[in-house]
Structure formats: structure tokens, C-alpha cells
Amino acid sequence: MEPYRNKNMTTExxxxxxxxxxxxEEKVGQMMQLPANSDNNMDKLESMNIGSYxxxxxxxxxxxxxxxxxTRLGIPRIFGIDAIHGHCIDNRATVFPTQLGVxxxxxxxxxQKMGAVTAREVRANGIHWTFSPVLCVARDSRxxxxxxxxxxxxxxxxxxxxxxxxxYQGKEGYNNWEKIMACGKHYAGYGEAAGGRDAxxxxxxRRTMLSLFLPPFEKIVKNGCASLMAGYxxxxxxxxxxSSWLLRENAKxxxxxxxxIVTDWDNIGSLYTxxxxxxxxxEAACLAILAGNDMIMTTPSFYEHAIALVKEGRIExxxxxxxxxxxxxxxxxxxxxxxxxxxxxxxxATVLGRADHWEVSAQASRESLVLLxxxxxxxxxSQKVKSIALVGSNADDVLAQLGDWSFGSMQAGASDDSFxxxxxxxxxxxxxxxxxxxxxxxxxxxGADPLDDAFDQIGEAVRSAASADLTIACVGDTLKLHGExxxxxxxxxxxxxxxxxxxxxxxxxxxxxxxxxxxxxxVPWIEETADxxxxxxxxxxxxxxxxxxxxxxxxxxSGKLTISFPRHVGxxxxxxxxxxxxxxMNDRAMAGQERYIDMPEEALFVFGEGMSYTSFSYSNLxxxxxxxxxxxxxxxxxxxxxxxxxxxxxIIQLYINDLYSSVTTPVKEIRGFERVFxxxxxxxxxxxxxxxxxxxxxxxxxxxxxxxGEFEILVGSSSRDGDLLxxxxxxx
Numbered sequence: 001m002e003p004y005r006n007k008n009m010t011t012e013x014x015x016x017x018x019x020x021x022x023x024x025e026e027k028v029g030q031m032m033q034l035p036a037n038s039d040n041n042m043d044k045l046e047s048m049n050i051g052s053y054x055x056x057x058x059x060x061x062x063x064x065x066x067x068x069x070x071t072r073l074g075i076p077r078i079f080g081i082d083a084i085h086g087h088c089i090d091n092r093a094t095v096f097p098t099q100l101g102v103x104x105x106x107x108x109x110x111x112q113k114m115g116a117v118t119a120r121e122v123r124a125n126g127i128h129w130t131f132s133p134v135l136c137v138a139r140d141s142r143x144x145x146x147x148x149x150x151x152x153x154x155x156x157x158x159x160x161x162x163x164x165x166x167x168y169q170g171k172e173g174y175n176n177w178e179k180i181m182a183c184g185k186h187y188a189g190y191g192e193a194a195g196g197r198d199a200x201x202x203x204x205x206r207r208t209m210l211s212l213f214l215p216p217f218e219k220i221v222k223n224g225c226a227s228l229m230a231g232y233x234x235x236x237x238x239x240x241x242x243s244s245w246l247l248r249e250n251a252k253x254x255x256x257x258x259x260x261i262v263t264d265w266d267n268i269g270s271l272y273t274x275x276x277x278x279x280x281x282x283e284a285a286c287l288a289i290l291a292g293n294d295m296i297m298t299t300p301s302f303y304e305h306a307i308a309l310v311k312e313g314r315i316e317x318x319x320x321x322x323x324x325x326x327x328x329x330x331x332x333x334x335x336x337x338x339x340x341x342x343x344x345x346x347x348x349a350t351v352l353g354r355a356d357h358w359e360v361s362a363q364a365s366r367e368s369l370v371l372l373x374x375x376x377x378x379x380x381x382s383q384k385v386k387s388i389a390l391v392g393s394n395a396d397d398v399l400a401q402l403g404d405w406s407f408g409s410m411q412a413g414a415s416d417d418s419f420x421x422x423x424x425x426x427x428x429x430x431x432x433x434x435x436x437x438x439x440x441x442x443x444x445x446x447g448a449d450p451l452d453d454a455f456d457q458i459g460e461a462v463r464s465a466a467s468a469d470l471t472i473a474c475v476g477d478t479l480k481l482h483g484e485x486x487x488x489x490x491x492x493x494x495x496x497x498x499x500x501x502x503x504x505x506x507x508x509x510x511x512x513x514x515x516x517x518x519x520x521x522x523v524p525w526i527e528e529t530a531d532x533x534x535x536x537x538x539x540x541x542x543x544x545x546x547x548x549x550x551x552x553x554x555x556x557x558s559g560k561l562t563i564s565f566p567r568h569v570g571x572x573x574x575x576x577x578x579x580x581x582x583x584x585m586n587d588r589a590m591a592g593q594e595r596y597i598d599m600p601e602e603a604l605f606v607f608g609e610g611m612s613y614t615s616f617s618y619s620n621l622x623x624x625x626x627x628x629x630x631x632x633x634x635x636x637x638x639x640x641x642x643x644x645x646x647x648x649x650x651i652i653q654l655y656i657n658d659l660y661s662s663v664t665t666p667v668k669e670i671r672g673f674e675r676v677f678x679x680x681x682x683x684x685x686x687x688x689x690x691x692x693x694x695x696x697x698x699x700x701x702x703x704x705x706x707x708x709g710e711f712e713i714l715v716g717s718s719s720r721d722g723d724l725l726x727x728x729x730x731x732x
Contacts, residue, residue: 005074025049030324051078083118084098084148092348098540099150102114115164116170123343128174133160138191141566145483162220187231198484203235241293258329285309379552385440391461395427404483450476492523517535522571535561567603660710713726
């Protein structure tokens with residue numbers, strides 16, 4: 001038996017032995033990834049030694065793996081898929097809220113469970129690798145892919161991503177039927193493209209990259225993430241897939257990535273066809289290898305060009321060896337050379353869509369909801385409310401409720417809402433079921449459609465609202481208004497949704513608005529006028545049940561925003577961790593206020609904001625020390641009181657503010673949080689540890705350091721100054 005086939009040997013020895021037996025053609029083939037569902041790519045497995053496939057469904061994985069077993073060295077193939085918020089591309093699988101939605105739970109354990117369920121179902125399907133989680137920093141809501149992110153803060157994104165990855169990969173590795181490999185993407189700064197234009201040029205300095213966009217990736221690499229995916233865009237003229245600073249120097253050398261880096265879709269071809277930093281596809285392949293890409297997604301020409309570049313002496317074969325070593329190591333770690341090569345045929349039937357999986361999804365839907373306003377309207381009182389007028393097409397739109405990456409591989413182009421329809425409970429279905437238990441009638445009128453300016457049932461909606469005790473309007477966007485290739489210049493409500501809201505409000509019937517959307521929209525009229533507001537970022541298949549439970553008070557809302565809402569699209573970017581220095585107003589009445597002349601500086605709804613059906617108060621902020629020296633962590637304590645008559649969960653947030661420093665720093669940055677359950681009338685003392693390193697910054701010399709001086713420690717219920725208690729610690 002060849003040493004690489006002996007599972008009792010170490011992964012490193014098996015990998016080295018196999019690599020020594022491979023021809024150049026076999027090595028380059030391992031770097032190739034092609035979509036199995038197009039261009040007869042399955043037929044290329046042997047002729048191009050294809051090492052990986054994506055877009056595999058049905059029986060493709062079994063067929064390809066069996067053929068791979070019969071090749072000269074029997075190297076297994078690795079299959080990847082976009083399981084972004086559940087294994088949604090399979091119609092039988094469990095669907096979760098989008099990343100943006102579930103991030104509003106601020107629940108580490110829940111997000112880890114979501115990753116574990118997804119991993120179990122993906123692996124049962126014969127697939128080994130998900131292109132998830134997304135670590136892009138969402139600071140411009142015009143960008144189409146905001147829904148895929150964990151929000152606007154890089155520290156928070158890194159924390160959530162680590163939990164998701166642990167769910168995917170486990171603590172003990174992924175050599176079993178329960179776990180898969182994770183892929184952190186899009187590396188890096190992808191969400192910062194100018195004007196919110198997807199995959200467009202991003203002007204980001206090296207210091208900003210090191211301060212803002214790289215830290216979440218560094219966090220997951222050092223925590224063992226198996227792979228990274230390079231972003232589409234160029235940064236200050238250098239495409240991500242052509243940047244050795246990004247791929248080699250940072251990820252591999254500085255952070256110690258021992259996994260591999262995959263390009264995004266045809267990144268290498270784009271170096272020639274779109275970004276034009278290569279004069280032909282051969283030059284693009286050369287740039288890709290030198291930069292440090294290991295696996296090349298959907299650029300078939302790379303195979304012949306890489307082989308030629310080595311034979312011509314332009315590329316050292318050792319660079320190819322490094323990439324192939326990383327890929328083979330992953331395959332050994334997955335157990336693909338051993339008992340985990342072929343997925344048991346009965347695994348899908350017993351794993352996909354299991355009842356306990358759907359319960360995790362339902363809990364994610366509940367905890368993802370954010371109550372943003374409540375003028376004594378909610379929860380619904382069945383003694384006062386006997387009839388509800390439900391308006392807005394999103395109340396019964398599966399495409400709007402589930403969001404992107406839920407409907408096969410069509411993404412935002414999907415229009416078949418029968419996919420996952422049997423498992424999905426819309427707000428209409430959930431509300432009718434829950435209201436019916438209390439004898440409350442629900443009359444539904446679409447009223448308006450976000451995709452159709454001409455659709456008009458407003459008159460019927462007004463008649464329904466006028467005769468009801470409560471109007472619930474479910475408005476927002478839908479799938480064709482977000483996702484890849486679907487950036488927006490206007491963040492107002494589309495269609496005649498705004499007209500619908502104004503008309504039903506004019507009836508005098510109390511109005512509750514449910515924002516079912518993929519991203520923050522500019523909705524100042526809703527904030528000013530509605531009696532209650534729920535935010536539901538693509539709340540998943542059980543979102544309708546969760547919303548009904550929250551509206552009736554069966555569940556006490558606890559979610560908080562992880563991204564800020566602009567008052568107007570022109571206010572972008574409006575993230576909480578802004579910088580000071582904007583010229584203040586000269587007018588005496590406005591003196592000292594940083595603002596536009598036509599609207600305030602602050603967002604409509606801010607990062608960390610969210611209400612409950614009870615109320616909490618904060619007091620007695622205490623620091624373990626008023627002075628810190630290097631290596632000494634800070635213990636921060638706060639008393640939290642539930643002042644209401646209902647038990648509830650509060651999300652306590654800890655921010656820092658470096659008061660004076662050698663470079664400009666944000667006015668505040670989150671560095672800790674805790675979900676705390678408190679019974680009605682009780683007070684609990686909550687402690688959080690702030691590691692010394694969390695006070696660091698990147699200075700003008702691109703060094704990460706903790707500078708001496710004073711730091712504000714801010715603790716409270718949101719990022720608003722008025723919601724935070726403050727204390728000062730001095731670093732010596």
C-alpha cells in the first residue's frame with residue numbers, strides 16, 4: 001500500500017507522499033474548480049484532472065467521486081456549494097434567516113447551531129465545503145449583497161463568523177458525516193466598492209484595510225477557518241486575486257493560514273477581460289499563481305496556461321506544489337481518501353429537513369426580529385382587537401421572506417416561489433393561525449407591489465383598514481431588488497408602498513409596520529408616523545410564525561440591529577463608528593452639531609438599537625482598575641434591572657473610545673456584548689472582560705499597537721450616546 005493510502009499515517013506525511021507521485025498535469029488539475037452543471041464540465045474530470053466541482057446536485061457527486069476513484073492515483077474530488085443561510089439550494093433542506101437577519105439575535109450559541117445544522121445537511125447531500133460565512137463589512141446599503149453580511153461592524157462580524165465556522169467545522173475537525181469546511185469571503189473589502197457598485201473598484205488605503213477590513217479575516221484564520229475566497233474587486237487599482245500582499249503576505253505568512261485560497265467566479269479570467277491588468281489569459285494565470293491563489297474557480301484556460309508557464313520556466317513548480325499541498329491536506333482532513341469518500345445513500349432522507357433542525361431555524365427567526373418602535377400598541381390585546389387589516393404584498397411573498405441564496409442557484413434572478421413553499425409560513429398564514437385562536441379575523445389585501453408601480457389595490461386596503469381595529473402593513477423589498485448584480489441608487493420604498501402606508505394611516509386605525517427587507521431602507525415617514533415597527537431582515541421559512549408570536553406577545557422581542565438605517569440615501573455611509581471632525585454648524589441654535597444642512601448626522605435607526613415588551617435600566621458601571629499596564633485585561637461590571645412586569649432578554653453592549661491618539665480613531669467601537677435574561681423586577685450584575693489587545697489601533701507606520709492615554713469605556717443598550725454609561729481608564 002502506498003503511504004498516502006494509509007490512514008494511520010499523519011496528514012502531512014500522506015500529503016507529501018502523494019504530491020511526490022503526481023505529474024505536473026495532475027497537480028495543476030487539483031487547482032481547478034468547475035461548475036458541474038454546465039459546459040460538459042463533468043466530462044473534463046479525467047482529461048484535465050479536475051480537483052473540485054461546484055453546482056453539483058442529484059447524483060452528480062456519486063458519479064464524479066466514483067470516476068475519480070478510478071483515476072491513476074484515485075484522488076477524490078471536493079465539492080463546494082453556496083450554503084449561505086442553510087443548505088437552501090436543496091428544496092428539502094432547512095432554511096434560516098439570512099446572515100443579516102440572524103446577526104440581529106446577537107446569539108453566539110444560536111449562530112453556531114445554525115452552522116452545525118447546515119453542515120449536517122450539506123454533508124448528507126454528498127458535499128464537503130460551503131462558500132460561507134460572508135465577512136464583508138456592510139457600510140453602504142445601496143450594495144446589493146448587504147443581506148449576506150453580519151452587518152456594519154468588523155469586530156462583531158469576526159465574532160459571529162467564528163461561531164458560524166465552529167458550527168460548520170466543529171472543534172475536533174471535519175473528518176465525519178456531521179461537519180464541512182468553511183470558506184471566509186469575500187477577501188477583502190468587497191462591500192466597500194465605490195457607490196455600492198457590486199465588484200467595482202474600491203479605494204481603500206493599506207491602513208484602512210489593516211484597521212477595518214482585514215481584522216475579521218485574521219480572526220477566523222487564526223481560529224482555524226479552512227479556506228478563504230478572494231473578492232472580485234480591485235483595491236486601489238490592484239485586483240484581490242492579483243495581490244500577493246493580500247493573499248501571501250497577510251493570510252499565509254502573517255496569519256499562518258494552512259488552508260487554501262479559492263478565487264471567486266472567474267476572477268482570473270476577469271484580470272484580462274474586465275480589469276485588464278493582464279494582456280491575455282496566460283498572463284492572468286501567471287499573476288494568479290504569483291499572488292497566491294490556490295484553487296481557480298471557473299476559469300478553464302488556467303489549466304493549459306499554468307502547465308505552460310512552469311514548462312517555460314516563468315513559474316517555479318514549488319509555487320504549484322504549495323497550492324496543491326494545501327488542497328490535498330484539506331481532502332485528507334475531510335476523510336475523503338478513507339471511509340468518508342462516498343456518502344451513504346440513505347443519509348439525505350434521514351438528515352435533510354429534520355424536525356430538530358427546523359426548531360433551530362424557528363428560534364433563529366424569533367430572535368432575529370427587532371422591535372424598533374412601540375407606542376403602547378403591542379403586544380396585540382385580544383380584548384381590544386377583534387379584526388386586523390393585513391396589507392402589503394410582502395405579507396405573503398416567499399421570495400421576499402426567504403431572500404437571496406434560497407432558490408437553487410438562481411440567486412436574485414429567481415422567480416419560482418414554489419421552492420421551499422411547503423415549508424414556509426408567511427406572515428399571512430402565521431397571523432391567521434395565531435389570531436384565529438383568539439377569535440380575531442384577519443383580512444388581507446396586497447394593496448401595493450414593490451415591483452409594480454402600476455399595481456393599485458389601495459382603495460380596497462383603505463376600506464379594510466377603516467373597518468378594522470388594527471392595521472398591519474408588511475412592506476419592504478423583494479428578491480429582484482437585491483443580490484448580486486442588483487445594486488440600488490434609491491433606498492426608498494418601491495412601487496406604491498409609500499402611498500399605501502399613507503392611505504391606511506389616514507383612516508385613523510392604529511398602524512403597525514413590519515419591514516420585511518434585505519437591507520436598511522430610508523423610511524423616515526414610517527419612523528415618525530407608525531404606531532409600532534418591527535424589522536424582519538429576510539426572517540426565514542418560519543418567519544411568519546415568529547412574527548405572529550412577537551405581535552401577540554407570545555415571545556418577548558430581544559433582537560437588536562447590527563446595521564444602521566439611513567434617513568436618506570444621500571446620508572450614506574451612516575455607520576455608528578464614524579470619525580469626528582466634520583465642520584459644525586455656525587448657527588447659534590445648532591452650534592457644535594455635526595450634520596448636513598438638510599438633515600441630522602445620526603442614522604434613523606442605529607447599530608445596537610432594539611426594544612422589548614419590558615424596560616431595562618443600567619447603573620453602577622464599575623471598572624476593575626482605573627489604570628492599565630500592558631497585558632492586564634480590564635473587568636467591566638454593570639447592574640441591569642428589569643423594570644417591567646415581563647421577563648425579558650437584554651443585549652448589553654460594551655464600546656471603547658480612544659480619546660487621544662496618534663491617528664484618528666472612530667468615536668466608538670464595539671468590543672463586547674452579552675445576552676442577559678432577567679426576570680421581571682429583578683436586578684443582575686453582569687461582568688465582561690475587555691482584553692488589553694482590544695484597545696489597539698493601527699498607527700501611521702501600519703503597526704498595530706496599544707498607545708498610552710485615556711480610553712472611555714461605554715456600556716449600555718445601543719450605540720447611541722444617550723443609551724450609554726461612561727467611565728475612563730488610563731493606559732500607562
